[in-house]
Amino acid sequence: MNLRVIGSFLAIGVVAFACGPRARTSETSSTKSSVRHSHAPAAKPLVASVDVDVADDVHFALAVTNASTKGVEIDFPNAQTHDFAVFDSTGKEVWRWSRTRLFTSALQTKPLGADDSHVYEDSWTPEDGAHGRYTVVATLASSNYPLQQRAEFTLP
Structure with a gap:
């Protein structure tokens, strides 16, 4: 019985010793955190x-425009750079550009110089007889500069 108690305390002591003191761990994590945040942009220079x-x-x-005086790198978590979604007047989604597409999981970075623009385009063919008011939601699928813009339009 004493052997079990001693073994348990010995195991707890090994784990506690391996973890080290708590104060040093918190100092290390705050240093890492401040370094990580230093790479984040202070302001969002992109306009859509x-x-x-x-x-x-x-x-x-x-259209995505870099309105700053410095170039930026736009990061994408996969091959999808943008998306378009169309909603009818009741808010029901009737079409999404990415719905039938597959995207590789490779990270990508696209540079955009100062005052430069990049345009993402696509077309939607409405069903026969479709008419009324619709809203398109255009999205830049960036991890560091996510943007979304809406526009209303009417099908006669």
Whole structure:
């Protein structure tokens, strides 16, 4: 019986010794945290706008502009850089650009120079007889500069 008690205390002592003192651990984590945060941008320099052109198809264009005086690197967690979603007047989603697509899981970074823009475009073919008011939500799927812009349009 005494051997079990001694063995238990010995195991607890080994674990406590391996973990080290608590004060040193908290100092280390706060140092790492401050270094990690120093890479985060102080302000969001990107500006987004979305244009809609209604014809036989509905054409969407998401323009992303770097409004700062310095270049930025836009990080994407996978191959998806943007998305377009269309909602009817009741708020029901009727189409999403990414719904039928597969994206690789490779991280990617895209540079965008000062005052430069990049445009993401796609088209939606509404079902026959579709008419009324719709809203498109255009999204930049960036992990460090996520942007979303909305625009309303009407199908005659």
